[in-house]
Amino acid sequence: MKLDEMSALERLRYAEWLLDNQDLSDIPKKTQLEVLAAQQAIYMEIQALQARPVSMRSSEYSTLTKEFSESREFFEALEGWANEANKSGKAVEAILKGVMTVLTVL
């Protein structure tokens, strides 16, 4: 499925999957921490989607928690790092894709 055909929840799940399947052991510690924080932000948003009182299901999928919407800057910084790392031939494509997917939601 194309990204623009996905619901916000599906995009978050996809981004989560990409980040979860990245081998973090050989990337800088600072980036490891950023990926962990990204996983936490995505988790919080998914939970908010699943737990938020739902009177109108259609609007639920555009729900952004305060925490998640405030994390845009952080995802952009992580994207900058992943772009640079990619240019130098580092295999961080999954991180980059995951971050860009989240940014389409934000």
Add this chain to the structure above:
Amino acid sequence: MVKQKRKFGFIFLLFIIPTACGHRFEPALKAEVRLLLDAVQLVSEISRAQFELAENANRLALQSNLNLQFDLGGRPEVRYPALFTAEDHKIRRAIFANLTEYSARLNAIILKSEAENGGLALLADKAFSSRDLGKLGTGSVLSENTLSLLGQGFDELASYLSTPRSDQNLTELADGLNENFEKVAFLLFLDIGGIVNQSEACGKQQQTAPVIPIVIADFPECRSGLRAVTNEALGHVTKTLRLRLKLAAPKELREAKSRPALLDKIYQLEQLRVTIDERLVATRAGVLGLAALHRKIASHLSQSGDPQALTTYLKLPVQRPIDQGFISNLETLKTDVQNSNAKILSALAGEFK
């Protein structure tokens, strides 16, 4: 003023109905209303414990990730957003207060004993109405039309609890309220929901209203609720613990005394994730058992004695006989949920065993 009137009416009703009804009730019916009161109280306690457990599992998920970030030298901002608001909890307590009050009153009427209606005064001002419905985290794909129908059910139940109807006979009352009782059971069923299904049909979350009466046995499993959030939380915990093992330095892995404990913790949490979900499914079945029991009572009370003549809202799956065994199962379930909650709390305190 309105509230005062309602309270006054409520007290009035307590005195009127027992004297207004001249029925001689069968022993089977008396046993059923006793079961209903016990079951409503137990399901109420179980539901409350399940909500607490979901919140604690969420805290554990957030804490596991934060711990790993700190251990890797990070300084993350510590945030613990709760899954549900205080209002969400309050509304559910109010629903159960209404059901308890209603069951206690039915009990008092049928057993003709004022002494049986303990706890009513405590609950008198908690009547729930459709105005609160929009705040419910039902996790459903209900259309506005369905929500409005459910809302009418709450209004009628709440108005039964708060306005005097001395001329109404018990038979009509129990029959009329059966549908409303089932609507409440349906919302409690949705609260527990299913684990979010990634299948295409569920992923799209179409705005289709369920056909009424709702065939609950075939209800799609993609409605999010307690099952989804608890499963997600515990999945986040074990994922983070695995990441902790991956990110540990090779030397650390060889020498870490805590490694066996960490491996065991992952295993135990995975087991707990499965058992917690099984108990949520059992709670959902308990909610449907409540609806089935109420239907049985209403059909005993109906003049024709014909269950087909009753107004129903749900098409319930085939139930096991609802007897004392049903209550014993709920008691066991309550203890099990409390034990699971204690395990999550001990994991939060870093003392998981």
